[in-house]
């Protein structure tokens with residue numbers, strides 16, 4: 302699914318309207334989708350306080366108020382009565398609710414403390430037309446709404462948030478529990494500084510002009526299930542283990558054998574045909590007894606001291622590797638002569654950063670840094686938007702793929718495309734989750750998924766397995782090994 306900028310969405314609106322639907326009917330359609338969602342998710346005994354701005358977001362709010370009222374809901378509307386300079390469509394819908402009479406219309410300042418149990422706030426103050434930070438009564442009312450613990454539903458975008466950039470320093474933004482956004486996700490939904498305001502996001506299809514969206518230029522995409530289902534290749538029956546590639550997972554050190562063990566296990570669970578671990582001998586018993594399916598190649602006593610090159614294999618290097626001098630030399634010696642794509646994670650990345658060996662990374666390789674590892678490799682950035690831009694630059698310069706792990710992991714490609722993942726949860730923020738991702742990624746590349754699709758599929762699969770594990774064991778109790786054992790459930794889900 303594409304991510305468009307606010308100005309592209311506005312142009313898409315205009316194109317949609319030019320294709321025949323009037324703007325007021327497009328607003329009616331958008332508001333109707335919101336009204337139906339609200340009806341499905343709340344009770345008729347709830348009281349709805351709808352806060353409306355002066356633009357079309359506010360217009361949506363007035364239309365939603367009317368629709369809920371006509372369905373028998375208890376509705377009140379709040380506006381800034383000192384600024385009735387509404388957009389055309391907002392004016393039309395404002396007049397409609399005034400004619401109804403049964404909907405109370407109050408000023409923001411009249412909003413006092415409320416009976417929280419049965420109250421739902423609908424935030425229709427600002428949408429993608431926000432062009433400066435909130436001030437005056439708009440700012441005051443948002444601060445007041447954020448100070449009360451009551452369910453908040455934002456229409457299109459939490460008010461105070463821009464669609465595709467960070468808010469200004471001391472901005473106030475509605476802290477929504479739910480965001481009902483029209484047609485497409487907005488980029489700010491996926492960044493840690495901004496996504497936290499959205500709550501659970503639902504995309505409402507309002508039938509915007511499909512041709513416009515298809516032709517729109519963008520570097521930003523969401524990894525949605527359509528993309529995955531087009532990408533996933535069910536296993537052929539007439540095949541043999543060699544068909545499904547050869548993964549070699551390199552890592553582990555004394556006391557950190559479990560990392561490479563989890564990587565190998567997740568590579569196997571992802572369908573790798575032949576799976577080897579290259580780890581120090583101190584790990585041999587552990588790995589061989591826990592994963593008899595993975596062959597073991599000893600490459601040192603307590604640390605990886607050499608990485609032998611094997612033909613027709615895909616290497617995943619890093620989990621639990623450590624940064625011992627011998628390991629650094631082993632990595633250097635391997636990368637100096639190996640020019641096939643490899644997956645580099647964790648201490649492999651830390652060694653490359655520490656020794657400034659970035660130019661050793663083979664083209665089309667995949668690195669999987671979390672933000673701190675990214676900073677060690679490429680330097681500090683002020684925020685996550687800057688980090689993505691730097692990642693795009695480095696992916697192009699080094700001709701590599703960057704899987705930038707975060708709450709919403711992003712895949713950045715050498716041609717500067719950015720794919721945001723929307724599966725996964727905070728239960729995965731535990732040591733070992735990254736090791737599992739390295740195994741999934743290595744396995745998919747060894748199964749001949751092209752690198753871009755392997756990265757996209759891997760982060761989605763990893764997050765989805767994490768979601769299944771959270772459902773089964775709770776976010777607190779789930780383990781990375783539970784995630785690995787849920788990979789099979791995701792494959793079954795994909796073909797269901």
Ligand SMILES: NC(=O)C1=CN([C@@H]2O[C@H](COP(=O)(O)OP(=O)(O)OC[C@H]3O[C@@H](n4cnc5c(N)ncnc54)[C@H](O)[C@@H]3O)[C@@H](O)[C@H]2O)[C@H](O)CC1
Pocket residue numbers: 310313314327328331354355356357358359360361388426427428429430431432433434435436439456457458483484509
């Ligand atoms: N295709 C769709 O997504 C549809 C979206 N709809 C809704 O329309 C809004 C966008 O409407 P727009 O009028 O462009 O902007 P806003 O309602 O967000 O309001 C902006 C409005 O307010 C002024 N303004 C901007 N920033 C501030 C500020 N900090 N303080 C005060 N005033 C501000 C600005 O000048 C504008 O006049 C979209 O989000 C959807 O909710 C349509 O309903 C259907 C199709």
Ligand SMILES: [K+]
Pocket residue numbers: 358424425426427428455456457458459460
């Ligand atoms: K809003």
